[in-house]
Amino acid sequence: MSDGTYAGGPALEAVGLGKRYRRGWALRDCSFRLPAGRICGLVGPNGAGKTTLLGIAAHVLEPTEGTLSVFGAAPGSAEAGRRTAFLAQDKPLYRTFTVAETLRLGRELNPGWDQRAAEGIVRAGNVPLDARIATLSGGQRTRVAFALAFGKRPDLLLLDEPMSDLDPVVRHELMGTLMAEAAERGSTVLMSTHVLAELESVCDYLVVVAQGGVRLAGDVDELLYAHTRVSGARNGEGVPADLAHHTVVESRTGGRQFSALIRAEGPLAGPWDTDSPTMEELLLAYLRSTGAPPLITPTAEVRTGTQAVAA
Numbered sequence: 633m634s635d636g637t638y639a640g641g642p643a644l645e646a647v648g649l650g651k652r653y654r655r656g657w658a659l660r661d662c663s664f665r666l667p668a669g670r671i672c673g674l675v676g677p678n679g680a681g682k683t684t685l686l687g688i689a690a691h692v693l694e695p696t697e698g699t700l701s702v703f704g705a706a707p708g709s710a711e712a713g714r715r716t717a718f719l720a721q722d723k724p725l726y727r728t729f730t731v732a733e734t735l736r737l738g739r740e741l742n743p744g745w746d747q748r749a750a751e752g753i754v755r756a757g758n759v760p761l762d763a764r765i766a767t768l769s770g771g772q773r774t775r776v777a778f779a780l781a782f783g784k785r786p787d788l789l790l791l792d793e794p795m796s797d798l799d800p801v802v803r804h805e806l807m808g809t810l811m812a813e814a815a816e817r818g819s820t821v822l823m824s825t826h827v828l829a830e831l832e833s834v835c836d837y838l839v840v841v842a843q844g845g846v847r848l849a850g851d852v853d854e855l856l857y858a859h860t861r862v863s864g865a866r867n868g869e870g871v872p873a874d875l876a877h878h879t880v881v882e883s884r885t886g887g888r889q890f891s892a893l894i895r896a897e898g899p900l901a902g903p904w905d906t907d908s909p910t911m912e913e914l915l916l917a918y919l920r921s922t923g924a925p926p927l928i929t930p931t932a933e934v935r936t937g938t939q940a941v942a943a
């Protein structure tokens with residue numbers, strides 16, 4: 633069994649990645665790394681390119697330009713395929729198969745299959761093993777799709793809005809299973825979601841995409857540390873002069889109250905109250921301000937051979 637890494641390299645690395653559909657570019661010039669063993673939230677507005685990125689990593693889509701590697705291998709390679717499981721947004725399953733037949737297919741297709749783990753997930757939801765997929769509710773089908781993905785015991789789990797049709801109790805339970813699995817095996821998880829509050833308790837890494845580009849990528853602690861919430865009284869409109877040389881991600885003026893999320897580019901002058909943003913506040917600011925300058929932290933930065941040596 634692999635240890636979830638390849639010689640300390642990242643689980644996923646995108647370099648100049650782009651995907652163009654007939655209507656235009658869905659992803660353009662995306663470069664970032666996701667270190668192995670991290671639980672990464674993939675966040676962005678509708679149509680930002682999240683599913684496209686996950687699809688390329690899962691080898692259901694080919695990039696138009698650039699590269700993406702999974703543990704150093706091409707997504708289409710046997711090595712990447714063996715180590716990756718993908719839970720697609722529409723959770724495609726054979727409708728005429730029973731649950732037991734679905735799991736049997738998983739066992740036959742995957743050498744490292746863990747029947748106990750897969751069956752455990754299905755049984756925890758009281759889904760009958762002899763029920764046909766077509767007769768299950770949307771949430772029950774999602775549970776079976778989860779079981780298929782977990783049963784493979786992947787080193788990299790790609791999840792596209794996995795929880796969207798689950799009730800809150802089941803979401804909580806499956807999120808717990810996901811965390812326990814990742815912690816026990818050191819697996820890497822890349823999970824797209826619009827439920828920001830859910831990410832706070834599970835993710836230690838974030839990638840934010842908007843309009844096909846990476847806006848934010850890196851370790852959660854590094855990202856939070858790089859940002860400051862600023863507030864205070866002021867007259868007038870726009871960004872106050874003493875904040876102008878900082879990177880202002882988002883600012884608001886309500887009455888005489890000004891507030892902003894900034895990346896401080898040096899000491900802060902002025903009579904401002906400051907504190908750290910929560911993860912949700914950080915994400916909301918970048919989702920609302922898709923034109924804000926991107927920030928890729930050092931752990932997420934793609935380094936060329938020369939840069940890596942120089943660093």
Ligand SMILES: Nc1ncnc2c1ncn2[C@@H]1O[C@H](COP(=O)(O)OP(=O)(O)OP(=O)(O)O)[C@@H](O)[C@H]1O
Pocket residue numbers: 653654655657658676677678679680681682683684685
């Ligand atoms: N098969 C396709 N053919 C043409 N355009 C596509 C196709 N799939 C996606 N797109 C376009 O590519 C862009 C990115 O879509 P994608 O599904 O990757 O976004 P997303 O971030 O997953 O969105 P959502 O949050 O709504 O699921 C969108 O503009 C979408 O219309």
